[in-house]
Amino acid sequence: MAQDAYEKISLDLNFQKLVRDRTTFSWILTAVMLVSYYTFILVIAFSPHWLGLPISTGSIITWGIPVGILLIILSMVITGVYVLRCNREYDERMSEIISRLNV
Amino acid sequence: MRKPSFWLSCVIVSMLPSAVFAGSADTLNIPAVSMFLIFVSGTLAITLWAARRTRTASDFYAAGGKITGFQNGLAIAGDYMSAASFLGLSGLVFASGFDGIIYSIGFLVGWPIILFLIAERLRNLGRFTFADAVSFRLQAIPIRSLSACGTLTVVLLYLIAQMVGAGKLIEVLFGFPYEFAVAVVGVLMISYVTFGGMIATTWVQIVKAILLLSGASFLAFAVLWEVDFSFERLFQSAVDSHASGSLILAPGQLISDPISAISLGLALMFGTAGLPHILMRFFTVPDAKEARKSVVFATGFVGYFYLLLFIIGFGAIFLVGANSNYLDANGMIIGGSNMAAIHLSQAVGGDLFLGFISAVAFATILAVVSGLTLAGASAISHDLYASVFCKEQPKDGSEIRVSRIATIALGLAAMILGLSFENQNVAYMVGLAFAIAASVNFPILFLSMYWKNLTTRGAFIGGFIGLISAVACVITGPTIWVSILGHAEPIFPYKHPALFSMSAAFISIYLFSIYDRSPHKSTEIKAFDNQFVQSIVGSIEEKSNRF
Numbered sequence: 001m002a003q004d005a006y007e008k009i010s011l012d013l014n015f016q017k018l019v020r021d022r023t024t025f026s027w028i029l030t031a032v033m034l035v036s037y038y039t040f041i042l043v044i045a046f047s048p049h050w051l052g053l054p055i056s057t058g059s060i061i062t063w064g065i066p067v068g069i070l071l072i073i074l075s076m077v078i079t080g081v082y083v084l085r086c087n088r089e090y091d092e093r094m095s096e097i098i099s100r101l102n103v
Numbered sequence: 104m105r106k107p108s109f110w111l112s113c114v115i116v117s118m119l120p121s122a123v124f125a126g127s128a129d130t131l132n133i134p135a136v137s138m139f140l141i142f143v144s145g146t147l148a149i150t151l152w153a154a155r156r157t158r159t160a161s162d163f164y165a166a167g168g169k170i171t172g173f174q175n176g177l178a179i180a181g182d183y184m185s186a187a188s189f190l191g192l193s194g195l196v197f198a199s200g201f202d203g204i205i206y207s208i209g210f211l212v213g214w215p216i217i218l219f220l221i222a223e224r225l226r227n228l229g230r231f232t233f234a235d236a237v238s239f240r241l242q243a244i245p246i247r248s249l250s251a252c253g254t255l256t257v258v259l260l261y262l263i264a265q266m267v268g269a270g271k272l273i274e275v276l277f278g279f280p281y282e283f284a285v286a287v288v289g290v291l292m293i294s295y296v297t298f299g300g301m302i303a304t305t306w307v308q309i310v311k312a313i314l315l316l317s318g319a320s321f322l323a324f325a326v327l328w329e330v331d332f333s334f335e336r337l338f339q340s341a342v343d344s345h346a347s348g349s350l351i352l353a354p355g356q357l358i359s360d361p362i363s364a365i366s367l368g369l370a371l372m373f374g375t376a377g378l379p380h381i382l383m384r385f386f387t388v389p390d391a392k393e394a395r396k397s398v399v400f401a402t403g404f405v406g407y408f409y410l411l412l413f414i415i416g417f418g419a420i421f422l423v424g425a426n427s428n429y430l431d432a433n434g435m436i437i438g439g440s441n442m443a444a445i446h447l448s449q450a451v452g453g454d455l456f457l458g459f460i461s462a463v464a465f466a467t468i469l470a471v472v473s474g475l476t477l478a479g480a481s482a483i484s485h486d487l488y489a490s491v492f493c494k495e496q497p498k499d500g501s502e503i504r505v506s507r508i509a510t511i512a513l514g515l516a517a518m519i520l521g522l523s524f525e526n527q528n529v530a531y532m533v534g535l536a537f538a539i540a541a542s543v544n545f546p547i548l549f550l551s552m553y554w555k556n557l558t559t560r561g562a563f564i565g566g567f568i569g570l571i572s573a574v575a576c577v578i579t580g581p582t583i584w585v586s587i588l589g590h591a592e593p594i595f596p597y598k599h600p601a602l603f604s605m606s607a608a609f610i611s612i613y614l615f616s617i618y619d620r621s622p623h624k625s626t627e628i629k630a631f632d633n634q635f636v637q638s639i640v641g642s643i644e645e646k647s648n649r650f
Contacts, residue, residue: 005643006636019639026219033219037212041368044205044354045361051201052353060339062352068204069410075211076406079218079399086395094640103643 005103012101018093022086029082033075040071132277134458135465139277142314142466143291146307153299153306163300163503164231164481165386170305172393176400178305179384181312183210183375183405185471186268186464187533189315190441192409196416197424197436197443200341200351203416207409209368213375214405218398221376223391224552224638232478233382233544234486237551237562239637240630242623243495245563246547247486253543253570254379254486257536258479258513259520262472264532266521269468275438276445276461285521292473293514296480297507301387304473311470314463316408322444322460323411325451326418337417344421351420363597370601374537377544380478391641412444419443422450476513483509531582534599535573542569542604546612552638554616555631558624561616569608576600 009015043050051064161167170178188210196203229235234250266285273284295303330336342349375381385394423429424436429446431437436446448460484506489497497505546569547562577583579594597603637643 003633006633009640010632010636030216030219033212033215037208037372038365038368040208041364042361045364048354052350060335060342060349060352062201062349064201064204064353065334065338068201068208069413071208072211072406072409075215076403079215079402082215082218083395083399087392091392098640 005101008101008103009097012097014093014097014100018090018097022090025085026082029078033078036071036074040067132458132461134455135277135461136458138458138462139465142310142462146291146295146303146310146466146469149306149310150295150299150303153303156302157298157300160231160485160503160506162302163506164383164477164485166301166305168387168389170387170393172388172396173400174305174309175384175388175393175397177312177404178308178387179381179397179401180404180408181308181315181467181470182381182384182474183401184312184315184408184467185265186272186467187264189319189412189467190272190444190464193412193416193419193444193447194440194442196413197419198440199355200345200347200417200420201353202355204413205354206371207412209371210375211402211406211409213372214398214402216372217376217381218395218402220549221382221552222385222394222398225382225548226385226388226391226394227638227641228552228634229386231383231386231485232481233379233548234482234490237547238490239551240627240634241551241557241559241562242627243490245559247490249547249563249566250544251482251486251491253377253539253566254482255479256570256574257377257379257540257544258475258482259516260532260536260539261475262479262513262517263520263524264529264536265468265472265475266517267524267527267529269465269472270521270525272441272468273465275442276464281525282522285518288469288472289514289518289521291469292476292517293511295469295473296477296510296514301383301477304470304477305384305387307473308470311463311466312404315467316404318448318460318463319408319411319415321456322448322451323414323418326414326422326447329418329422329451337414341417341420344425360597362602363599366597366599366602369605370534370537370541370599373541373545373605374601375540377540377548378537379482379540379544380474382544382548383478383481384474415444415447419447423447426450472517476510476517479513480506480509483513528582528587531577535577538573538577538599538601538604539570541601542573542608543567546605546608550609550612552634555628556616557612558616558619558621558627560619560621560624561612561614564615565608565610565612568611569604572607573600573604576603 051067052062055061055063055066156167157163159167188207192203192207192210194203195206225233225236228239232250232254234247234254237250238246266288269288270281270285273279273287274281277284279287295307327337330340338352342351345351347355385397388394388397423443423446429437429450436442438445445457445460445464449457452459484502488505488509489495489502493501543566547566550557551562576595576597577600580600581593581596581598584590584593584595
């Protein structure tokens with residue numbers, strides 16, 4: 001019985017479209033995270049003095065500090081973005097599909 | 104289970120005051136000990152309450168799936184905010200400034216990746232351990248044996264590091280002897296896990312997370328108060344007081360070459376996604392939606408905590424590092440840089456707040472080792488005993504009995520290892536645990552969900568190659584080969600193996616799957632479609648059972 005249900009769901013065009021949309025969204029956010037973090041790591045690896053430059057003349061604060069804090073805030077914000085979109089859009093589309101297919 | 108638990112709690116609580124009198128009056132920290140006793144009594148009451156609610160295997164491993172996303176987020180954050188990260192990272196910022204920030208960022212950026220790629224699918228495919236998800240379409244015996252090896256190595260390495268750290272810390276903070284400290288941690292963690300299972304472990308973790316977040320918030324607030332809430336003044340005072348001057352605001356010596364930087368980055372980011380005690384937490388929530396929520400809360404709490412640690416670390420540079428009360432005759436901080444946050448608590452809040460932070464540090468260790476022990480015990484009872492040894496047909500109640508025995512055995516092993524590693528350098532062990540998690544658990548879990556052509560043989564051989572190469576690289580690398588074994592030159596030149604061991608794992612998993620000629624291959628590939636649907640919509644059977 002479960003076997004039939006799985007097949008029915010996987011053949012549904014709306015389900016396939018939803019999975020495509022959601023997977024694309026996940027991978028875009030993953031890419032944003034990977035690119036920002038590894039840019040940071042590569043700067044540390046190859047040109048660390050960039051992060052030691054002051055953010056403005058006369059300031060003691062270096063670029064490393066705001067960049068580091070921004071990466072932390074980005075991690076927090078991006079997880080929030082993902083969950084908001086899932087809760088508002090994808091969950092609804094999914095429950096529509098499931099109830100229409102009546103599995 | 105009520106009577107033995109109650110009896111045990113009485114023994115432990117009555118043991119502590121006797122140790123108080125055993126310690127000499129000037130080394131013993133009375134406010135810290137009293138606050139710790141309050142925490143212990145509270146958590147034992149939680150354990151007693153949890154023991155009455157722990158009836159089935161699902162209660163024991165997964166708190167019956169009744170934890171909410173918010174609670175689980177706090178518990179995950181609690182698992183992650185170990186004493187190593189509280190004292191270690193603030194100490195790293197204290198000692199080398201910006202380098203501490205690099206580490207913290209690495210520890211945090213794994214979380215979004217877990218959310219986008221792993222959390223929901225893991226919840227939909229598994230029940231108690233991450234091996235449930237991996238063996239969904241692959242053969243249980245080899246896959247669970249491999250996962251159990253990965254889990255137990257990670258858990259034991261982590262436990263040794265925590266136990267040794269705990270013993271030393273408690274020795275300094277409370278004035279207890281090292282052996283006694285290790286024994287207290289071991290006995291308490293065994294009682295939480297054996298009697299209260301995941302319910303007790305989760306609630307102990309939540310209580311501790313709230314205490315730690317409040318304590319760290321107060322510390323950071325006090326530091327900002329000192330500098331009139333000006334970051335310019337915070338950094339200026341730190342630079343003025345630190346021997347390295349303005350170099351502390353730039354990447355420094357800790358990450359010396361590009362390969363090490365990249366390798367460390369990989370281990371931190373993907374290791375998180377393979378830590379068994381963290382992955383296990385996703386089964387304590389009712390569904391994928393709550394699993395998703397728990398990552399957002401966890402990321403929020405952990406990120407906030409790391410921001411506090413930066414302020415605490417930089418604050419300690421001028422409030423502790425420039426205060427002769429906290430320095431020894433050579434001008435070095437008493438107890439080493441890991442003590443920075445502890446000294447800071449006394450500098451800004453007096454002895455009572457020092458007692459509170461010390462008790463929180465002890466509580467942190469207890470909660471983290473409990474989570475680790477539970478993860479290790481479930482690998483033994485659920486993966487090895489019930490699935491491999493009993494071929495997935497364990498007798499009623501025997502699985503939960505085995506997991507309790509495994510908890511006691513792991514607890515005893517942790518105590519013995521903690522005692523035998525007392526004077527060893529154990530700092531590399533957490534790094535190695537992350538490298539193994541990133542090279543064994545993460546690749547097989549990730550590929551089982553995302554790569555249709557993964558076969559049992561590929562996962563099994565490739566996973567073991569990842570495990571062996573991570574361990575071999577660390578043993579022959581600078582930390583063990585040169586610093587501990589005393590050889591002149593390392594065979595493997597880098598401190599962090601993840602870049603190499605992860606590549607070895609992924610490449611060999613790919614090759615051994617592609618060239619797999621075993622008869623199971625086609626059924627395993629065919630089963631991917633059903634697995635895929637379930638990973639997205641959840642288990643249909645579980646749904647129809649619920650309604």
